[in-house]
Structure formats: C-alpha cells, structure tokens
Amino acid sequence: MCTAATYKTKDFYFGRTLDYEFSYGDEITITPRNYVFNLRHMGTLSKHYALIGMAHVAGDYPLYYDAINEKGLGMAGLNFVGNAVYNEVEEGRENVAQFEFIPWILGKCATVKEARELLSRINLVKTPFSEQLPCAQLHWIIADKEGAIVVESMADGFHVWDDPAGVLTNNPPFDQQMFMLNNYMHLSPKQPENYFSDQLGLKAYSRGMGALGLPGDLSSASRFARVAYVREHSFSGESEAESVSQFFHILGSVDQQRGCCEVEPGKYEITLYSSCCNGDKGIYYYTTYENHQISAVDMHHEDLDGAALVRYPVLQGEKIYMQN
Numbered sequence: 001m002c003t004a005a006t007y008k009t010k011d012f013y014f015g016r017t018l019d020y021e022f023s024y025g026d027e028i029t030i031t032p033r034n035y036v037f038n039l040r041h042m043g044t045l046s047k048h049y050a051l052i053g054m055a056h057v058a059g060d061y062p063l064y065y066d067a068i069n070e071k072g073l074g075m076a077g078l079n080f081v082g083n084a085v086y087n088e089v090e091e092g093r094e095n096v097a098q099f100e101f102i103p104w105i106l107g108k109c110a111t112v113k114e115a116r117e118l119l120s121r122i123n124l125v126k127t128p129f130s131e132q133l134p135c136a137q138l139h140w141i142i143a144d145k146e147g148a149i150v151v152e153s154m155a156d157g158f159h160v161w162d163d164p165a166g167v168l169t170n171n172p173p174f175d176q177q178m179f180m181l182n183n184y185m186h187l188s189p190k191q192p193e194n195y196f197s198d199q200l201g202l203k204a205y206s207r208g209m210g211a212l213g214l215p216g217d218l219s220s221a222s223r224f225a226r227v228a229y230v231r232e233h234s235f236s237g238e239s240e241a242e243s244v245s246q247f248f249h250i251l252g253s254v255d256q257q258r259g260c261c262e263v264e265p266g267k268y269e270i271t272l273y274s275s276c277c278n279g280d281k282g283i284y285y286y287t288t289y290e291n292h293q294i295s296a297v298d299m300h301h302e303d304l305d306g307a308a309l310v311r312y313p314v315l316q317g318e319k320i321y322m323q324n
C-alpha cells in the first residue's frame with residue numbers, strides 16, 4: 001500500500017509513503033535539464049525541466065516512483081493492481097510507456113493545467129522497461145500549489161479526475177474512494193454533541209471523540225479516509241521546519257508497522273520510506289523505516305544544466321541523539 005498527499009503553508013509540499021515488502025533499490029535521483037531520455041516510441045527528450053525524486057536507476061535510466069520538477073509540479077505512482085490497463089502503441093499518437101510517464105509529464109509541464117493539456121493527447125502504452133522489470137500497475141497523482149488531479153488508465157478508458165482531497169492511496173478507483181468519504185462527513189476535531197437522545201444523559205468522556213468512526217486499519221480505502229481527514233484538519237506554522245514536520249505527521253497517520261500487514265506467511269508490507277518535497281525550493285526530504293531522522297537532498301545544490309544523473313543513496317540506520 002502507498003499513500004500520497006499534498007500540503008500548503010507558505011510553500012507547497014508533496015510526498016508519499018512507499019509501502020511494500022521489499023525494496024527495488026532506490027536512490028534520490030536528480031535528472032538535470034540536459035540528460036537525454038531515450039524514449040521507446042517518441043525519439044528523445046533532451047531538453048526538459050530538471051527533476052528530483054526517488055527512483056530505481058537501471059542502466060543509467062531513472063525509473064521514478066515519485067518526483068517534483070524545478071517548477072514545483074509533483075507526481076507519484078501508486079499501485080493500482082487489477083485496475084490499471086495500458087494501451088497498445090498507435091501510429092500517429094503520443095505513445096508514452098508507463099515507466100516514462102513521470103519524466104514525460106514533469107519534464108514538459110510547469111503546472112497541473114499544462115499537464116492536463118498534455119494528458120489530453122497521450123496514449124499510455126504497455127511497453128515494458130525490460131524483461132526483469134515488467135509494467136507496474138499504477139495510477140498517479142499530479143499536483144502543484146493550485147491543486148491536484150489523479151490519472152487512471154482503465155479498461156473503461158483514460159480518466160483524469162480532479163482531486164480536491166489532495167490525497168491518493170490504492171484500490172478501488174479514485175471516484176469510489178471519493179464517494180466513500182460521504183460516510184465520514186460527520187467526523188470533526190471538535191467534541192461531539194449528543195443528538196442520540198436527550199433522555200440518556202450521554203456525554204463526551206474523552207478528548208478526540210469527534211472523530212470516532214475514522215477507520216484505523218491499513219486497507220487502502222481506510223487509509224484514504226484517514227489521510228484525507230488528517231490533511232484536511234492539519235494545522236501548522238509556516239516555517240520550513242514546522243511545515244515539513246507537519247507533513248511527516250500527516251503521512252504518519254497511515255504508516256505501516258512491520259507485522260500488521262502480512263502479504264504471505266512471515267512476509268510483511270511496511271512503510272519503506274516517506275517523502276516530502278518542497279515544490280518551491282526543490283528539496284526532497286525523506287525518512288525510512290529504519291531511519292526516522294529527516295534527511296534531505298536539494299536539487300539547487302547541483303548543476304541543473306548538466307547531462308548526467310546525480311544519485312544519492314537512501315540513508316539507513318537509526319541515529320539516536322544521546323543526551324548524556
């Protein structure tokens with residue numbers, strides 16, 4: 001399972017949890033403006049916006065899971081197993097392979113508005129990266145400081161949904177996730193009133209009872225409702241430290257602890273990493289399951305006019321600050 005969210009204070013923030021039972025070998029990867037993407041069906045993409053994000057680099061190709069570009073547009077791919085359907089290549093169309101989708105959008109678009117325009121022409125195709133890395137079944141959230149959209153390529157068509165909740169998880173399809181939020185419209189950070197009966201003398205005996213009924217389990221639909229609720233009510237200061245800290249708390253509401261989601265006997269899905277990108281500053285912050293300290297890579301500390309990928313390993317291992 002995975003969860004993505006947006007957040008705004010003075011700056012725009014975008015990030016995700018990556019939940020899985022193993023890592024593909026990820027690195028924080030900066031693609032500078034002159035790195036040449038050799039596209040499968042569209043020639044080359046040689047001049048584009050610079051990107052920073054989490055990727056598995058295969059043969060010098062950055063296979064992004066989530067990223068932002070230098071203009072503050074963010075995009076993340078989340079599992080959509082059983083629902084994602086990609087097309088065959090069609091002559092004369094903009095055929096973009098599923099694994100090229102993030103660089104194609106973030107390389108060319110500065111805003112969600114521009115992404116919508118590009119999406120209206122795209123034919124998302126099933127060409128795999130390689131035999132070892134076949135097509136991932138994903139759907140995507142694309143967001144900037146003005147708003148978010150969700151892209152789902154399914155058997156019944158190519159959908160571009162408005163995402164006013166600013167979140168995405170996994171199955172079921174996005175329109176169903178949004179519909180199910182109706183079930184939770186009574187939830188509130190305020191203490192509840194007794195509408196049940198004026199005969200029974202019911203009262204709030206604990207803080208936090210306004211959100212009784214918010215689902216606590218790890219299913220995708222429950223995480224969708226929980227992260228949407230937490231994000232909606234999030235409140236923080238505007239400084240970078242306060243905003244980043246609050247963003248990780250939003251994602252913390254859907255964190256997966258080892259042992260709670262068994263995918264096969266003795267194998268557990270966990271939150272391998274959580275990310276928070278500052279879209280205005282081009283900084284990629286992250287924590288991992290084994291490293292709660294926030295680490296960060298700033299794209300503007302690199303030569304963004306270069307042509308070679310810049311790669312940083314994901315730092316692991318808890319760093320405990322001993323006070324005596």
Ligand SMILES: C[C@H](CCC(=O)NCCS(=O)(=O)O)[C@H]1CC[C@H]2[C@@H]3[C@H](O)C[C@@H]4C[C@H](O)CC[C@]4(C)[C@H]3C[C@H](O)[C@]12C
Pocket residue numbers: 001002018019020024056063064065077078079080081099128129133134135136137138170171220
């Ligand atoms: C497994 C990841 C999604 C995690 C997730 O959504 N888990 C939910 C589990 S569940 O459904 O709800 O059970 C996805 C997100 C991005 C994916 C990667 C990116 O799409 C980049 C390439 C794409 C290639 O086609 C396959 C390898 C790959 C390197 C992908 C491997 C894997 O599918 C990733 C890492």
